[in-house]
Amino acid sequence: MKFKSAVTLLFSAIATQLSAAPIDPQNIQFIGPIGQNIQTKPHHTGHQSAIVNTLINKLSADSPSLEVFGEQVKWQPLADVNALTMGGLQALKLEFSTSRFVQGKLTLAGIEKAHVFLNGQQLDGKSAYQLNAVTGDHQLLIVAEQVSDWKKVAVDFTGTAEHDQLNFTSKSTKALSAKQLFDAPTISAISVSPDANYYVATQQHYQDNKGNAALRDTVLYNEDGDIIYRLNGVRANAVSWRADSKVAVFVQNKQLKTLDIKTLKETVIAEDLDGASGFKYFNDNTLIFSWTKTAPKGDKIVKHYKGLEDRWSYARNITQVYLMDISTGLIQAVTEHDLSHSLKDFDAKNNRILATRSPKYYAAPAHYMTELVEFDLNTNSSKVLGQYGTFNDARYGNDGIYVTAGAEFGNGAGRALDEGVLANNYDTQLFWMNTQGTDIKALSKKFDPSIESFKVLNNGDLVLKAVDEDRKKLYLFDESKNKFKSLKTKMDVVDKYSVADKRSPVVIAAGTTASTPQKLVQLNVKNNRVSTLWDSQPIAYKQAEIATLEEFNFTNSAGTEIKGRVYIPHGLDKNKQHPALIYYYGGTSPVSRGFTGRYPFNFWATNGYVVYVLQPSGATGFGQDFSAKHVNDWGNRAADDIIEGTNAFLDAYQFVDKKRLGNLGASYGGFMTMTLATKTDMFSASISHAGISNLTSYWGHGWWGYLYSAEASKHSYPWNNSKLYSQQSPVFNADKVKTPLLLIHGDADVNVPVGESHIMYTALKMLNQDVELIEYKGADHQIFARDRRFQWWDTMLAYFDKHLKDEPQWWQHMYGK
Structure with missing residues (x-):
C-alpha cells in the first residue's frame, strides 16, 4: 500500500468494510537490543509480567536512549532497522494524536511474542488488539520478546469507521491527560518546625500498577532542602514539634514515637492507642491529644434515633481531650463528659485549654449550638464562655481569644449589612473576645474575604488562609494596626500551609494557580518574599499544552x-x-x-x-x-x-x-x-x-x-x-x-x-x-x-x-x- 502522507494514517474503504492500513515505519520508533545477552526471555520465566512491566516506565519516558547493563541503546525509526534478528528484548513506540474518540483494531505481523501498552495500560490480545483512544495525545508501546525477521514486522490499524484515524505528528508539546492530572506528584501534607530549620513534607503520586493506592513518601528536610530522614507510613500534617524544634512526635505503625532531630533516634512512648490522634506538645514533658471511643454497633434489627444528629454514622462516638506524660506514658483525661469535645487551643504557660462541644439544640436558626469551654488544669475546673449558633474556630491571643464565625456571632457583632438583610453565616468573619466571653469585637467587617483558618503568632498577629473571590490566599493580620496584609505566595490557591514562629515568622505553603500546577514555597512573612522549594511543573508538565x-x-x-x-x-x-x-x-x-x-x-x-x-x-x-x-x-x-x-x-x-x-x-x-x-x-x-x-x-x-x-x-x-x-x-x-x-x-x-x-x-x-x-x-x-x-x-x-x-x-x- 502506498502512503499519501507521512504524517497522517489514511484508510481505504471497500464497501462498508475498512481495510487494514499499515503504519509507516517512519512513524514507529524502535529500540533494541535491550539486554542483548539475555538468553532466557521473560515468557520462559515465572515472572514475565513483572519483568516487562519494570521496563514500561523507562521506555515511555521522553528520552532518546536507554542504558541497559552499562550499554547505551538509542531509539531510531523502525524504517532504519536492517537486522533480521537480534538478542534480548526490543521495543516499538508510536506516538499519535486523536481529535475525537477513536476505536479500531491494531494488528501486529512478524512478532511472535509481544506485550502492548496504551498509555501505560496493557492491552489484551496476541496479534490483534482492540484500540480505544479518547481525544488527546497517546503513546503505544510494544515490547517484543520473539522476532525471527525484523524486515517482516509491520503494525496495522483498522478503524471502525472512516473518522477513526490516528494522527502522527512531530510536535514537541503534549495535550493534558486525565492520568497526568491525577497521577502527577503533589505535596499532600506539610509541617514546619518552630524555628523553620526543618520541615516535613508528604509527596504522593499514583501509577498504573498500584491502582487506587497512592504512593506516599514523607521526608524530613533541613532548611537547605537536604533530606535528613524518611518517615515511612506517616503523614506530614500528623508530625508535631517540641517548642525548641529538637524533637518531633508522630504515630507510625500504631506506635507513638518521638524523633530526636540531632541524633535521628526514635523512641517509642506508647503503643496501640486506637482512636487517638492529633498529638501535640503541650510542654516539653507532656503531650496533648484527642481520643475517640467508638460506640458499640448496637441492635442488629432496629435503631432508635436519639436526635437529628443520630443519622450521622459517627454521632454516638465520643471524643475527649487527654494529656500524656512523655517519660512514663501515663495518660490523664481532661474533658470527660457525655458530650464529645473538640480541642481548639491550649495555653501551657497558664495551664488552660479551649475546647468546644455541641449539646442538642434545634431552635431556629441554626438548629445547632456550639459551646466554647475553657478548662483550667490548675483547679481542675471548667467554665462555658458562651453558646453560639454560628462558630468555626477559636485560638488564644495575647490578652484574649480570637474566634472565627459567621457575622451573626456575638448577637450580630460582625454584621456589615443593611437592617433587615439576613447574613450568610458561611461567610466567616474574625472576632476578638475577652477570656470571660463577655466582650466581643468584630475585626473583619471591612475585609471581604471569608476566613478558612488561622494561626496566632507569638506577638499576637495572625496568619490567615482566606477565600478571596475565587482564590484562596494567605494574609497577615496586624493586631496593633487592626489591618490585613496580603502575603505574596504567587499562588491563586493555597492548598496547605504550616507556620514557623520561633524567630521571624516563616510559612511553608503548597498550592497552584489556575494555569500552573502545584508548587511548594517558603515565605518570609516579615519581608513578604517567597522562594520555591519544589515544583511539579518540570516533573510532570514540562511539555503540557495549557x-x-x-x-x-x-x-x-x-x-x-x-x-x-x-x-x-x-x-x-x-x-x-x-x-x-x-x-x-x-x-x-x-x-x-x-x-x-x-x-x-x-x-x-x-x-x-x-x-x-x-x-x-x-x-x-x-x-x-x-x-x-x-x-x-x-x-x-x-x-x-x-x-x-x-x-x-x-x-x-x-x-x-x-x-x-x-x-x-x-x-x-x-x-x-x-x-x-x-x-x-x-x-x-x-x-x-x-x-x-x-x-x-x-x-x-x-x-x-x-x-x-x-x-x-x-x-x-x-x-x-x-x-x-x-x-x-x-x-x-x-x-x-x-x-x-x-x-x-x-x-x-x-x-x-x-x-x-x-x-x-x-x-x-x-x-x-x-x-x-x-x-x-x-x-x-x-x-x-x-x-x-x-x-x-x-x-x-x-x-x-x-x-x-x-x-x-x-x-x-x-x-x-
Missing part, C-alpha cells in the same frame, strides 16, 4: 458585578465555531481557581471545549452583601446570573457556537443545573452531579440538609413556606424541561441522598424526556478513587461529545446504544 486563561466579568441586571473566567483551548482556531461548557456552583462557595481538581477545566479545554466558569450571586469571598444574596434564594438570582452570564459570554466570544452549549454543576450546582433546565432551553446538554431535586426531601433526609437549610432557607420550613419548598424544587417544574439531562450520583451519598436524582429521573422518564442516570456504586458525595475518577471524567466528556459534537461513539462504547 489552555489560555482570560478573566471575564459582567454586570447583571440587578447591578452586581459577577466575576468569571474563560479557558480557551491551546491552539484554538478562532475562525471556526466551537462548543463550550458553562460551569458554576451557585451555593455558598466560589468555584476555585485550582489547576486541577474534581472538575478539571484545563482538561475540558484539552478536549476542545471553551470553558466559562462564573461565580453567581451568593458566594462567599466577595463581601457580606454578595454572600447574603444566597439566603432564601434557592436558584432564583443565581439562575438569572448564569443565564445572563452565558449570554454575555456568547456576545464576547463569537467563536463559540450558541447551539452547542453544555452546562454542569455538582451538589448545589447540580440543583442549579436542574433548575436551569426548567427555566431555559439555551443549553444543548446538561449534567447534574449529586444535585437536589426536591428541597423538602433534601432538608429532611440529607445528613446535613436541615443545617444547610438553616442558612439557605433561613426561617423557612415546609409548613410555613410550602411555595419555596415546592415551586423552587426542580421536580415540581419537571414538565418544563426540554434539554437532554445526565444525572450522576453516588449510591452511598449521605450529603445529598441518591434519591434526589431518582426523583428527577422518574419524573423525566414519565414525561418522555431525554434523561440518563449513572450511579457510582459505593461512592459518597464525591468521586475520589482513581479508577472511578477516570471513568467519571470520561462519562461527562463522552456525554457532551455525543450532544455537542455529534460524536456518540464514546458514549456508546461506554454505555451502549
Whole structure:
C-alpha cells in the first residue's frame, strides 16, 4: 500500500468494510537490543509480567536512549532497522494524536511474542488488539520478546469507521491527560518546625500498577532542602514539634514515637492507642491529644434515633481531650463528659485549654449550638464562655481569644449589612473576645474575604488562609494596626500551609494557580518574599499544552458585578465555531481557581471545549452583601446570573457556537443545573452531579440538609413556606424541561441522598424526556478513587461529545446504544 502522507494514517474503504492500513515505519520508533545477552526471555520465566512491566516506565519516558547493563541503546525509526534478528528484548513506540474518540483494531505481523501498552495500560490480545483512544495525545508501546525477521514486522490499524484515524505528528508539546492530572506528584501534607530549620513534607503520586493506592513518601528536610530522614507510613500534617524544634512526635505503625532531630533516634512512648490522634506538645514533658471511643454497633434489627444528629454514622462516638506524660506514658483525661469535645487551643504557660462541644439544640436558626469551654488544669475546673449558633474556630491571643464565625456571632457583632438583610453565616468573619466571653469585637467587617483558618503568632498577629473571590490566599493580620496584609505566595490557591514562629515568622505553603500546577514555597512573612522549594511543573508538565486563561466579568441586571473566567483551548482556531461548557456552583462557595481538581477545566479545554466558569450571586469571598444574596434564594438570582452570564459570554466570544452549549454543576450546582433546565432551553446538554431535586426531601433526609437549610432557607420550613419548598424544587417544574439531562450520583451519598436524582429521573422518564442516570456504586458525595475518577471524567466528556459534537461513539462504547 502506498502512503499519501507521512504524517497522517489514511484508510481505504471497500464497501462498508475498512481495510487494514499499515503504519509507516517512519512513524514507529524502535529500540533494541535491550539486554542483548539475555538468553532466557521473560515468557520462559515465572515472572514475565513483572519483568516487562519494570521496563514500561523507562521506555515511555521522553528520552532518546536507554542504558541497559552499562550499554547505551538509542531509539531510531523502525524504517532504519536492517537486522533480521537480534538478542534480548526490543521495543516499538508510536506516538499519535486523536481529535475525537477513536476505536479500531491494531494488528501486529512478524512478532511472535509481544506485550502492548496504551498509555501505560496493557492491552489484551496476541496479534490483534482492540484500540480505544479518547481525544488527546497517546503513546503505544510494544515490547517484543520473539522476532525471527525484523524486515517482516509491520503494525496495522483498522478503524471502525472512516473518522477513526490516528494522527502522527512531530510536535514537541503534549495535550493534558486525565492520568497526568491525577497521577502527577503533589505535596499532600506539610509541617514546619518552630524555628523553620526543618520541615516535613508528604509527596504522593499514583501509577498504573498500584491502582487506587497512592504512593506516599514523607521526608524530613533541613532548611537547605537536604533530606535528613524518611518517615515511612506517616503523614506530614500528623508530625508535631517540641517548642525548641529538637524533637518531633508522630504515630507510625500504631506506635507513638518521638524523633530526636540531632541524633535521628526514635523512641517509642506508647503503643496501640486506637482512636487517638492529633498529638501535640503541650510542654516539653507532656503531650496533648484527642481520643475517640467508638460506640458499640448496637441492635442488629432496629435503631432508635436519639436526635437529628443520630443519622450521622459517627454521632454516638465520643471524643475527649487527654494529656500524656512523655517519660512514663501515663495518660490523664481532661474533658470527660457525655458530650464529645473538640480541642481548639491550649495555653501551657497558664495551664488552660479551649475546647468546644455541641449539646442538642434545634431552635431556629441554626438548629445547632456550639459551646466554647475553657478548662483550667490548675483547679481542675471548667467554665462555658458562651453558646453560639454560628462558630468555626477559636485560638488564644495575647490578652484574649480570637474566634472565627459567621457575622451573626456575638448577637450580630460582625454584621456589615443593611437592617433587615439576613447574613450568610458561611461567610466567616474574625472576632476578638475577652477570656470571660463577655466582650466581643468584630475585626473583619471591612475585609471581604471569608476566613478558612488561622494561626496566632507569638506577638499576637495572625496568619490567615482566606477565600478571596475565587482564590484562596494567605494574609497577615496586624493586631496593633487592626489591618490585613496580603502575603505574596504567587499562588491563586493555597492548598496547605504550616507556620514557623520561633524567630521571624516563616510559612511553608503548597498550592497552584489556575494555569500552573502545584508548587511548594517558603515565605518570609516579615519581608513578604517567597522562594520555591519544589515544583511539579518540570516533573510532570514540562511539555503540557495549557489552555489560555482570560478573566471575564459582567454586570447583571440587578447591578452586581459577577466575576468569571474563560479557558480557551491551546491552539484554538478562532475562525471556526466551537462548543463550550458553562460551569458554576451557585451555593455558598466560589468555584476555585485550582489547576486541577474534581472538575478539571484545563482538561475540558484539552478536549476542545471553551470553558466559562462564573461565580453567581451568593458566594462567599466577595463581601457580606454578595454572600447574603444566597439566603432564601434557592436558584432564583443565581439562575438569572448564569443565564445572563452565558449570554454575555456568547456576545464576547463569537467563536463559540450558541447551539452547542453544555452546562454542569455538582451538589448545589447540580440543583442549579436542574433548575436551569426548567427555566431555559439555551443549553444543548446538561449534567447534574449529586444535585437536589426536591428541597423538602433534601432538608429532611440529607445528613446535613436541615443545617444547610438553616442558612439557605433561613426561617423557612415546609409548613410555613410550602411555595419555596415546592415551586423552587426542580421536580415540581419537571414538565418544563426540554434539554437532554445526565444525572450522576453516588449510591452511598449521605450529603445529598441518591434519591434526589431518582426523583428527577422518574419524573423525566414519565414525561418522555431525554434523561440518563449513572450511579457510582459505593461512592459518597464525591468521586475520589482513581479508577472511578477516570471513568467519571470520561462519562461527562463522552456525554457532551455525543450532544455537542455529534460524536456518540464514546458514549456508546461506554454505555451502549
